[in-house]
Amino acid sequence: MQFQSIVILTGAGISAESGVDTFRDVGGIWSKVRLEDVATPEGFARHPAMVHDFYNQRRAGLAGLHPNPAHLALARLEREFRGRFTLVTQNIDDxxxxxxxxxxxxxxxxxxxxxxxxxxxxAAAPAALSTELACRQCGQVQGMRPDVVWFGEMPYHMDLIYDRLAAADLFVSIGTSGAVYPAAGFVEDARANGSRTLELNLEPSAGTRLFSEARHGPASRLVPDFVDEILARR
Known part of the structure; x- marks a missing residue:
């Protein structure tokens, strides 16, 4: 079967093999810090300097990391797939x-x-955000924050994502826990629209049973194999 419109969702599992810390796994970020302190608007209002320090450290940590074969394979799929390709990520890395x-x-x-x-x-973030940084547009200080979606905030680009899911004939979830909504519900939206659905994950996610097919193992192996399969159908 040839696909005309593919939507890919990636989560922490695809970047974990590059050394990016995951959030919910044993030993993950939420086992070390309270999400209420560093990932909510209220936490930022209470302790902005602490929040900036948390994200500055994570930003600095990205500098020494590199894309792995799973990232590279998806970039190849975007270049070579002849239909519509949409890559949605829950990750905040680059x-x-x-x-x-x-x-x-x-x-x-x-x-x-x-x-x-x-x-x-x-705007592009400097190497270190701080409470002293002023907005170049309005001049206000103590308001520049990481451009990340915190708990209690609406994820970005949801209208676009649902439009692409409605038109997709293949939805693939890569390296996600299947526990965080609204992304955890994308497989059900895709199924309702008649899409084939595939999970590529290190181990079964919370929503594995909802997929047409599930393959489990390292993303750096599963994703290149999947991309080879799709491109061989041209």
Missing amino acids: LHERAGSRQVVHMHGELTRALCAHCGTR
Whole structure:
């Protein structure tokens, strides 16, 4: 079967093999810090310097990391697939872009971007954000924050994502826990629209039973094999 429109969803599992910390696994980020302190608007209001320090450390940590074969394979799929290709990621790192992907839908924002809480202006983030940094647009200080979606906030680009899911004939979830909504519900949306659905994950996710097919193992092996299969159908 040849596919005309593919939607890919990636989660923490695809970047874990590059050394990016996961959130929910044993020993993951949420076992070390309280999400209420560093991943909510209320936490930022209480302790902005602590929140900036948390994200500055994560931003600095990205510098020494590199895309892995799974990122590179998806960039190849975007270049060579003849139909419509949509790459949606829950990750806030830039490894897809560094692998060569050009149109990445970051539903949870980007660690390398900053957002003004006063006027909504977005800009490239400096190496270190701080409470002293003023917005270049409105001039307000103490308002520049990481441009990431925190708990209690609406993910980005949802209208676009649902439009692409409605038109897709293949939906693939890669390296996701299947426990975080709304992304965990994408497989059900895709199925309702008649899509074939495939899970590629290190181990069965919370929603494995909802997929037409599931393959389990390292993303760096599964994703290149999957891309080879799709491109061989041309």
